[in-house]
Amino acid sequence: MKVCLVTGGMGFIGSNFIRYLLDSDTELKVINVDKLTYAGNPENLKDIEEKHIDQYKFYKADICDFKAVDEIILKNDVDYIINFAAGSHVDRSINNPSLFCDTNISGTISLLDSAKKNKIKKFLQISTDEVYGSLNFNDAPFTENHQLAPNSPYSASKASADLLVRSYYKSFNLPVNITRCSNNYGPYQFPEKLIPLMINNALNNKGLPVYGKGINVRDWLHVKDHCKAILKV
Template structure:
């Protein structure tokens, strides 16, 4: 039995990890900390909170007093650190928030954990997992080999730079203080409970509402798509079986350009409407409601600054050392994801009210068609 701290546990990957951990290790004591900024949503965790399967704390990882109190109270032996500002477009308009959370917040959490584990003589048994991104490696050309754990860091956005900085902090704590930490760098995640600012849920919801589907540039940017369930399995494997001080890349092996991803989303929604006539009444403004195609909504808009062309992850180390391999192929995972958003309309309508609409207007309202 472990006492586990999961930071950012009300975020997309975080809440999926909470459910996966609870199912895999029911005896572990889970404490979830989340600052509950715009992208967080605790609704999926409410049943676990209500029956005391987890303890939920609304708080900031940068609050040193809070972190120290939680470590003293719960004596954490495992930390899964997922708390982060994570949207590239938002980092361009407000980079300071990314530095505060991703860099200074990570430092505070590292120092608190190190001090506690030293005093409790737990450095040999505790584990700190820092969850990062493939964006720290920069951009790949069409023929370049995929990123490995030894790829140089070349971040191109304030978000990527903040995550690169936090990665370096973790590595420094390992080398300097003997911190029992590990790092994972993952490719683009998708699946249930993802905030609609991200590409896949944004396109699904806009298509259902008959709104334009804004695709940056010519849509040729390539991402390696990783289903969140595969990511969570890998994270639990790494924190328990990975070698401390090591980095493990987690990728889906599903490279797709944005143009093809959006097209596949449209085709999947069209097929769903064709097989379930009740959807037309629920989403009358969707082109598929009148036997049309959601592809007619695709609109190419001016690109964002510093837009990396291609990401690809080589996850050989993870597979050979720890036996972790992705199980969800992209077409099947995307179909399941579209169905999840169809089945959870109340969830995303609540998320997309107010501040989210203001964000869409701010980020996409000025972009001209190309």
């Protein structure tokens, strides 16, 4: 039986991915590691332990704690690591950049070191298109060949983590992939985010918040489509 360790699995995208993964493959086991910060909500997977009792296990742990992470990986004979764990709130990163660097950079190094030590079959880094910066209205869409140009401590920390992941492939031949997705929407998302906020306001006859002059363009992807893509990778 394949064993996948998912970090940040109590978050919005991570919890959706765990659900999709367990529904897609009965011949695997999912180990969920989450520190349960503001971004993690145990209610997202409340039913999973009973529904998939032999396939799912949760550990409350900090990915920055190498010893804890390494023990979990060794104990469960992990084959694959999918790293969703990250501080992802741009405004919070502006107020406390060092906190985001701790999780997004130091935490990634901790996972990479354990992956290298335990000869993990693949390390998948879930990143963001925000590492490329911003586009002007008439610019062509980003591709993976675009230069990194992060505009916030959050996106800078994610870009740094991506480069570290790449370096472990180049330096240690660790099998890795990095995905950089656009904005997601869907189940278990915080209600403060734009799509659920707009829907809730519209349903309750409240005004729809507009940023600036309302001419900004954002790209959105349903979280289930994102999960399908991650599983393909």
